[in-house]
Amino acid sequence: MDILAFISPLFVLLAIGGTLVGIIFGAIPGMTATMAVAVCLPVTYSLGLENGLALLLGLYVGGISGGLVPAILLGIPGTPSSITTTLDGHPMAKSGHGEKALRIGICASLVGGLVSLLILDLFAPTLADFAIKFSYVEKFLIILFALSVMAALSSDLLLGIFSGFLGIFISLIGTYDVTKGGNGEWRLIPPGTEYWLESGFSLLPVLIGLFGLAAILDEAETGMKAGMSRKDVRIGQHEKFSLTIFKGQWVNLIRSSCIGTFVGILPGVGGSAASILSYSNAKTFSKNPEKFGKGEPAGIMASEAGNNGLTGGALVPLLSLGIPGDSTTALLIGAFTLQGVQVGPLFIGNNPVTWDAMILAMLIANIAMFVLMYYAIRYFAMVVTVPKCILFPVILMMCVIGAYTINYGIMFDVWTLLIFGVFGWLMAKIRLEVAPFIIGFILGPSAEVYFVKTLESFGDLTIFFTKSWIAVFLWVLIALSVGGSAYLQTKKAK
């Protein structure tokens, strides 16, 4: 690794600064790592790819980790990935051990982050080497598999699949891109909107709308509840913290980290599934399962190692296949697009410096997260009291910057932000799923090229089943994910 090629004081500073801002976002209930990345994306325009990624990865790690602060102190998960941290963290805080619970979570987060980083470093290049051999058929089926997994994990399978295809459909609005082998003709453009929609909706305004503005509208709808006061923050008295609390818990930590990483590798599953699975496994294998939910440190360890394990895992499909592992990594695609870099199987081989920079940025972000949170936890605890009436207007302003500057000053992108912000808010009301929609929107144009070019070359639909054993295997996986989900949902309905 030629570290000197990209490492600079600015690179380190951005990774640390990103982590700090990410922790603040994660610590405020209603704000997520995805929102942090969406809001800060425009800052990366002038930073260059490696420095920009340092900032965004710092935000990602910080945002996921910061969620433990309100989860423990207030019993409200700051981010969905901290949902199980509340179960044991908050009872500990109520009994006066808030600071201890926070430090357990911070240490577990570090272990989860480092284990997942190791797996990312080892696994992503191998998977990318394998994926280089894929033809358009396998690439199309991988996209279909990603959509099917997301739909299968939705609360409603049918609505999940519908959301995914809706995302694909909307992504096709505009010109069939000549640079990707298309014929340059327009389609799906409503009359009178040709001027604005010739290139379709831009990715970033759509993402910022769905994750930024929609969250603001959601908060406004519920009346922007009053923030917490200092009295609500149950951090407890300062008490000496010893690592002996982790004695006998290393298996739990490593297992939870691996579960989190594995869940991250599955496209679109998300941090909440990572922490829930890790927590339930820790409870199953524990000698004292009855203590879980009453302030058991092992529960916090499992939950936090699991959700931070997700960070490295979610980057594996992104960097090896070009498929985002979760909503935050979907935004990272936007950062790559801004710099003219395409993610996919060739990414690691063609961009070794960027790959090394990402690994190093993740390492710095994890260490920074630990140092910042461990030593300044009492200050971070106060972040939860920052009033939303000040934060959300500033976020709205930053959303506009992100949307406007993406194509160097097109006002239609700002209106796109509004359209998709309202659409994102509405999606929740009619039970459509944002995650499959986003993946469909991001991967729709690629899916089209792979599908049409395959048919142009082979002229037969059976090629999607007969091209290779990998194609057959992918169909089996698609059938299993959809069939399994349909079976479970039918069983649940009965």
Added chain:
Amino acid sequence: MGNLTHVTIDFDSSHLIFPALTGCILGLLGLAILIRDRRAILASGAHWRRILGETDKMRFFGTLALTVLYFSAMVPVGDIWPNTGMGFLLCSIPLVALSGLLFMRDRTLRKTVPLMIVAVAAPLLVWWLFTDLFFLTLP
């Protein structure tokens, strides 16, 4: 069977194949959802009435109105001082101030003063950062 699966693609109309296929799948899925959830859809009036009843109308519609006003005013204001980003700066200050006041629960002087400081400082800082430091175009 061979003929059934055989497909010939005309390059001139190739831009319509995938949208048509996706549209058909969406239509079928929509139909399946309609059939399955027909009772819930027919009774959705109550669902929407409940949502509207529980919505903080002032804050929700106020946010929407302020956002539309903000987006609409930026370009005309910016055109008065072209290529300076003034449209963004001069519109963002009232947006942050007004939406902050809209979101605020108890509008006391003690809470309003920090908001007003942020309403001026945050847009100024962002405007300076993006126009002077990053050389990016703002409305």
